[in-house]
Amino acid sequence: MFKVNVTLMKKCRINFWTIIIFSVYTFGCNSTEEIDPIIEDPKDQNDDKEEEVVAIPLKELFKDYFPIGAAITPQHADLATIHGEALVKHFNSVTAENVMKPESLQRNKGVYTWEGADRIVQFAKNNNLQVRGHTLTWHSQSPDWMFYDENGELLSREVASAQLEEHITTVMSRYKGDVYAWDVVNEAMSDWDPNGEIIYREDSPWYKIFGPSYIDSAFVFAHRADPEAKLFYNDYNSIFSWKRNKIYDLVKRLKDNNIPIDGVGLQGHWMIETSEQDIRTTLDLFRGLGVEIQITELDLPVYLSSNEEGSMVYTETFSQRQKQTYSMIFQVLLDYKDVITGVTFWGIGDDASWLDQPGRKAFPFLLDENLQPKPAYFEVQKLLN
Numbered sequence: 001m002f003k004v005n006v007t008l009m010k011k012c013r014i015n016f017w018t019i020i021i022f023s024v025y026t027f028g029c030n031s032t033e034e035i036d037p038i039i040e041d042p043k044d045q046n047d048d049k050e051e052e053v054v055a056i057p058l059k060e061l062f063k064d065y066f067p068i069g070a071a072i073t074p075q076h077a078d079l080a081t082i083h084g085e086a087l088v089k090h091f092n093s094v095t096a097e098n099v100m101k102p103e104s105l106q107r108n109k110g111v112y113t114w115e116g117a118d119r120i121v122q123f124a125k126n127n128n129l130q131v132r133g134h135t136l137t138w139h140s141q142s143p144d145w146m147f148y149d150e151n152g153e154l155l156s157r158e159v160a161s162a163q164l165e166e167h168i169t170t171v172m173s174r175y176k177g178d179v180y181a182w183d184v185v186n187e188a189m190s191d192w193d194p195n196g197e198i199i200y201r202e203d204s205p206w207y208k209i210f211g212p213s214y215i216d217s218a219f220v221f222a223h224r225a226d227p228e229a230k231l232f233y234n235d236y237n238s239i240f241s242w243k244r245n246k247i248y249d250l251v252k253r254l255k256d257n258n259i260p261i262d263g264v265g266l267q268g269h270w271m272i273e274t275s276e277q278d279i280r281t282t283l284d285l286f287r288g289l290g291v292e293i294q295i296t297e298l299d300l301p302v303y304l305s306s307n308e309e310g311s312m313v314y315t316e317t318f319s320q321r322q323k324q325t326y327s328m329i330f331q332v333l334l335d336y337k338d339v340i341t342g343v344t345f346w347g348i349g350d351d352a353s354w355l356d357q358p359g360r361k362a363f364p365f366l367l368d369e370n371l372q373p374k375p376a377y378f379e380v381q382k383l384l385n
């Protein structure tokens with residue numbers, strides 16, 4: 001897990017953190033909600049009085065609203081582990097954190113590796129969990145042979161398209177009936193242009209080969225492979241006006257052209273100071289398009305910025321911040337239950353997150369390092385009582 005995270009952090013540091021920080025400071029600081037100043041007082045979260053209240057499992061809490069999911073590794077798919085136990089107790093949906101990505105399933109052309117993905121799907125079937133598939137078409141964590149020939153030249157459209165169709169068809173056919181929804185295309189839109197002139201992520205090899213039409217093709221291939229599966233476009237920073245408008249235009253164009261798309265995945269890598277209004281405006285916008293909305297990768301690191309000193313201890317300050325922001329987030333999600341058809345955390349509990357760094361834990365979930373409910377959990381529970 002740690003190895004994977006380091007790789008991902010390296011891969012994503014520029015593309016992701018820089019963007020988040022850039023976004024939050026440049027565009028996202030219009031929150032009307034002030035975070036109360038809190039006196040630093042590290043203490044064990046088990047001391048918190050609210051933990052005396054009995055926790056209602058998350059899937060019970062949200063049963064009249066939406067399925068609640070977690071991103072997992074194949075090792076978590078085991079009832080003999082605390083992870084497996086927490087999964088069946090709290091969740092009714094799972095997503096493979098990595099093992100359904102192109103580089104995991106088909107690292108070498110024509111050679112599929114199903115073991116990890118099969119294990120997750122079997123565990124889900126045995127324990128009545130839905131499975132969200134992630135992801136079929138992405139510029140990252142995809143093998144080079146999908147884009148380049150043996151001389152390192154970009155493939156022709158014909159070859160790349162045939163390979164993409166083969167990949168999507170093989171993967172979706174294997175899990176037909178078991179995976180109810182797929183992130184068909186992940187992160188195709190550009191971040192770097194607040195003026196809206198650069199629409200797509202033009203450095204993606206998919207874009208270099210096809211222009212934007214690979215997005216259309218991927219949805220068509222996916223629908224052919226499993227007409228029953230729900231098909232999603234998934235992206236991050238999707239609550240900021242400059243990005244959500246691009247995603248809106250894309251989804252509208254796909255719908256207007258009768259490309260089979262069912263919904264939008266808002267990743268939900270949010271921040272303590274994420275603006276309630278930004279989330280509501282985004283949900284209103286996509287609701288207006290008549291598509292389903294899923295929060296697909298929810299996590300909420302405890303820091304106010306990347307400059308804040310890292311901690312390996314979950315302090316009272318962190319707890320207060322998460323109580324406030326998680327409560328805001330879930331109140332909004334409950335308010336939009338008519339369009340939100342799933343909420344998935346990008347992990348299970350604070351023991352492991354892709355956001356963790358040496359000396360700086362992110363503590364981004366509602367379950368703590370032992371997968372027990374945190375004070376923020378009880379705050380969310382209060383919303384439903």
Ligand code: GLA
Nearest residue numbers: 008097134186236267297354
């Ligand atoms: C993105 C991807 C996920 C995952 C996270 C970070 O949001 O969609 O697959 O890689 O980054 O772990």
